[in-house]
Structures are given as structure tokens and as C-alpha cells.
Amino acid sequence: MENTAPSIPRTHHAPPRPKTDGAPASHPRALRLIQISDSHLFAHPEGRLLGLNTRRSFQAVLALALDGGTPADGLVMTGDLVQDETAEGYAYLARVLEDTGIPCFCIPGNHDRRDLMEEWLGAAAMGPIADNRIDGWNLIFLDSTLPGEDGGRLTRRQVHHMDTLLQRDPGPCLVFLHQHPLPIGSAWMDTMGVTNGAQLLAVCDRHPHLKAVICGHIHQEFSVSRGHYQILGTPSTCFQFLPASPDFALDARTPGYRELHLHPDGRLDTRVVRLAAYPEPLALDATGY
Numbered sequence: 001m002e003n004t005a006p007s008i009p010r011t012h013h014a015p016p017r018p019k020t021d022g023a024p025a026s027h028p029r030a031l032r033l034i035q036i037s038d039s040h041l042f043a044h045p046e047g048r049l050l051g052l053n054t055r056r057s058f059q060a061v062l063a064l065a066l067d068g069g070t071p072a073d074g075l076v077m078t079g080d081l082v083q084d085e086t087a088e089g090y091a092y093l094a095r096v097l098e099d100t101g102i103p104c105f106c107i108p109g110n111h112d113r114r115d116l117m118e119e120w121l122g123a124a125a126m127g128p129i130a131d132n133r134i135d136g137w138n139l140i141f142l143d144s145t146l147p148g149e150d151g152g153r154l155t156r157r158q159v160h161h162m163d164t165l166l167q168r169d170p171g172p173c174l175v176f177l178h179q180h181p182l183p184i185g186s187a188w189m190d191t192m193g194v195t196n197g198a199q200l201l202a203v204c205d206r207h208p209h210l211k212a213v214i215c216g217h218i219h220q221e222f223s224v225s226r227g228h229y230q231i232l233g234t235p236s237t238c239f240q241f242l243p244a245s246p247d248f249a250l251d252a253r254t255p256g257y258r259e260l261h262l263h264p265d266g267r268l269d270t271r272v273v274r275l276a277a278y279p280e281p282l283a284l285d286a287t288g289y
Contacts, residue, residue: 028264031073031135034065035176035258037216038080038236040111043088050250051283054083054238055092057255060279061237062096065257068273072102074134078216078234079109079145079178081117090120097124105132107141109178109217110150110192114143129158131165137262138169142177144194151192152179159199166207172266175204175213180233184222187246192217204229211268214258220251221272234258235272239282239289250284 039058040049047054066072075097082089097104104124108114117125126141133139140162144152154177166173181197183190194200204210205227212230219241222233235256242249256274263269 029070030261030263030267030269031137032068032070033074033076033134033174033260033262034068034072035076035078035214035216035234035260036061036065036237037078037234037257038109038219038238039077039093040080040083040236040238041089041093042082042084043086043092047084049083049289050239050286051281052238052278053280056279057275058237059096060275061255061257062100064273064275065259066100068259072100074103074105074139075100076139076141076176076214077104077106078176078214079107080111080216080236081106081109082113083111085111085113085116087116087120090116094120094122094124097121103132103134105130105139105141105176107176107178108143108145110145110152112145114145128155129161129165131169133169133171134262136171136264138165138171138173140165140173140175142175142200144177144179149192151195152177153195154200159196159203162200163203163206166203166210170209172262172268173207173210174260174262174268175200175210177213177215179217180215180222180231181213182224182231184218184220184233185244186218186220186241188248189218189241201226201231209266211266212260212270214260220253221256230268230270232258232270235274248286248288250282250286252284254278 219236240251242251254275261269
């Protein structure tokens with residue numbers, strides 16, 4: 001069936017403006033931050049990749065994340081939001097984010113259009129480099145994408161600005177971007193990471209209050225420690241790539257999200273949570289998409 005979306009009004013539904021109050025937390029509990037990545041949504045509700053309805057799997061993962069017991073204090077989406085780069089796809093996402101009622105932060109991936117993100121997601125669309133404080137924690141967002149490329153690169157200005165932000169604010173910090181800043185051991189995926197990721201990590205190495213660098217793009221869970229901080233990758237809300245595979249291959253593991261607990265004393269706890277099963281069958285023998 002052809003993916004033809006109905007017409008939609010130009011007025012968009014922007015998600016809530018991110019919370020910027022830097023005052024200390026009024027409660028002792030850790031902040032609960034949700035990371036969701038690589039939703040690959042379509043304008044049409046029945047849009048599919050590799051046989052999977054990406055909107056349906058996204059809705060299932062988001063519902064699981066928001067029903068996690070402790071209320072979520074924020075939601076970060078780390079790119080590849082809309083597969084077909086349509087206004088209708090971003091308008092749908094804007095409505096969903098607005099309905100969450102929590103601060104939302106979105107950065108682009110290689111399948112996104114920044115102009116449509118800014119038009120439809122409003123304040124939730126992060127710029128080339130942006131930062132936001134939530135109860136003593138600083139969140140830094142980087143756009144690592146290059147137009148027309150699967151891999152990414154950071155500009156000299158972005159790297160310098162991030163260094164300045166880290167020098168200025170000694171509070172615990174997380175950095176989010178789309179592409180992975182170092183090899184993950186999957187040869188085909190490692191051709192499309194951040195080409196100057198070493199420059200980013202060299203800056204991170206100098207700031208002991210940085211707790212983690214967190215990416216999307218790789219459609220799999222990834223975790224490695226580097227000195228005082230972690231480098232983390234997160235599953236997609238749709239299909240998963242097989243870890244350590246030299247070529248494109250899908251993993252039978254289910255979609256999921258990353259949960260981050262940001263403690264008042266600067267400690268970070270994190271885990272990946274997955275759906276119990278795929279919402280519908282997946283073409284596991286696919287050789288690409």
C-alpha cells in the first residue's frame with residue numbers, strides 16, 4: 001500500500017518548553033530521564049520498515065517508558081525521528097510529545113530534516129549545540145549529522161563550545177548526540193560514526209564532572225567505560241542491529257529505551273528496558289533497508 005498521508009494544518013503542536021530551573025531539587029529522589037532513539041516514523045500510520053510498523057513499536061516503547069513506576073522527569077530523543085522526512089511525520093511526533101506532559105529534547109539523526117524539526121517540534125528541537133539544566137544536572141545536546149551522509153562530524157565550534165560549557169558549569173553532566181563517537185566493533189556501522197569523535201572524547205577526558213556520552217544510531221545496547229565516564233548506546237524503538245556483526249544483520253532482541261537515574265550527589269545509574277515481544281513479526285533475514 002502506498003504511504004500517502006492526509007493533509008494536516010500548518011499549525012503545529014509544540015511539546016512543552018524544556019524546564020530550565022537550575023535550583024536544587026526539592027526532593028531527595030533521583031531524576032528519571034528517558035532516552036528513546038531511532039523511531040523511524042512515517043507520515044502514514046501504517047508506514048513500515050522491514051515489515052515492522054514503526055509507529056506501533058514506537059508507541060509501545062514510549063508507553064512502557066512512561067509506565068515505569070517512578071514518573072519521568074524528561075525525555076531525550078537521539079535522532080532518526082522520522083524516516084520519510086515529512087511534515088506529517090513530525091506533526092504526529094509533536095502531538096505525542098505534547099501529550100507526555102514532560103520536558104522533551106530532540107536532536108536530529110541522518111534521516112531527519114532539521115528545518116521540519118524546528119517547525120513542528122518547536123522548543124523541543126535542539127540546535128547544533130544546546131544545553132539545559134535540570135535540578136543541578138547539565139544536559140548538553142550536539143547535532144553530529146552531515147547533510148546527505150550516514151556518518152557524522154562535529155564542527156570545531158561545537159567542540160570548543162562544549163569545552164566552554166563544561167568549564168563554566170562544574171555540576172554533573174551528560175552529553176547526547178546521534179552517531180557513535182568511537183568504534184563499537186561492528187565493521188559496517190563503524191564506517192558511519194562521528195569521524196572526529198576522538199576530538200570530542202579528548203574534551204570529555206578533561207572534565208571529571210562529565211558522567212556519560214550517550215548516542216543513538218547503532219540500534220543496539222552498548223556500554224564502555226572511559227576513565228571517569230561512560231559511553232552508552234541505546235536500542236532503537238523498532239528493529240535492532242546484531243552486535244559485533246561485520247555486515248548488516250538484524251538481532252532478534254526486542255525494541256527498548258534507556259532509563260537514566262540522575263542522583264542529587266552526581267551519581268548516574270542507567271539500564272536498558274525492552275519490550276517483552278515485538279508488536280508484530282520482523283523480517284530478520286533482511287540484508288538492508
